[in-house]
Amino acid sequence: MNTALFHKAAIGAAAGVASLAIVSQAPMAKAATPYGPSPYTQFSDSPFSGIDFTTDPDGYFHLEDFEDGALDTPGVTASAGFVLPGLPGNTLTDSVDGDDGSVDGSGSAGTSFYSNNNKVLRFTFDASVLGKLPSHVGIVWTDVGFVDGDTPPTFTGRGDVVFRAYNAGNQLLKNVIAKNLGDGLANGGIAEDRFFGIRYYPGIAHFEIEMPNSGDWEVDHLQYGYVPTPALLPGLIGLGVAALRKKQEKSSESA
Ligand SMILES: [Ca+2]
Ligand SMILES: [Ca+2]
C-alpha cells in the first residue's frame, strides 16, 4: 500500500463544522477573467458548461473526471499526484458528487486525483497536441485531510487553496485564493467542493493549485478548452458606427 494512500486511509471520521471560504483575487492581467471559488456538484455547475467550443475549427473542450482511473485527456500532464479510486476500496475518496451517477451529497463512490504529499499540483498544456493552448481552464478542489502541525490520527480538514494560471511567457495571469476551505471531514462530503478557473483568450500554458499548509488533498473535474475571442456583435458595431457618424456630423457642423 502506498504511504500516501495509507495517510489518507488512516484518517478516521471526525466531527467538523463547515466553514465559509473567504475569497481574495489579485488582478494581474487585465484580459484574464477568473472564476470561482464556486460550489460544484456536477459539470452543469461549471461556468464553462454553457459555452459552445465548436464554433471555430480549432475549438475543443476536454473534461477529465478521473472515473476511468487515469489522467488521459489529450495535451495535459500533472507535475505530481495520482488517481485515487473510490468505494469500495477507499472510503475516503472525495470525487465530484455526480460522478457516481447520483447527486446525493456524497462523492465517495467516484474517483478523484490525490496530491500525494505535494502542496502544489501543476497542470501543463501541450500546444503541439492541442493545436491551441486552452483559453479556458478549471479544476474542482474537493477535500483536505491533514494540514501541517496535525498529529495523526487527528486532522484539521481545512486550509487555504490558491489557484494560479500562467501564459506561454510564464507570466502570472490571475491568482485566486480561498481562505480556510473545508468541512473538517476527510470523507466524501461535497458542500465544501469549489471550482477554480480562468479565461484568457491568448492561451493558458499551465496552472497551479496549491494548499500552502497541506500535502493531503484532492481535486477533480480538470477541464480545458479553446475558443477564439468572441467577435463584436453586429448590433454593437452598428451602434459604434452610428456614434462615430454623429461625431463627424457635429465636427463638420462646427467647422
Ligand atoms: Ca454522488
Ligand atoms: Ca471524479
Ligand SMILES: [Ca+2]
Ligand atoms: Ca469534499
Ligand SMILES: [Ca+2]
Ligand atoms: Ca472534506
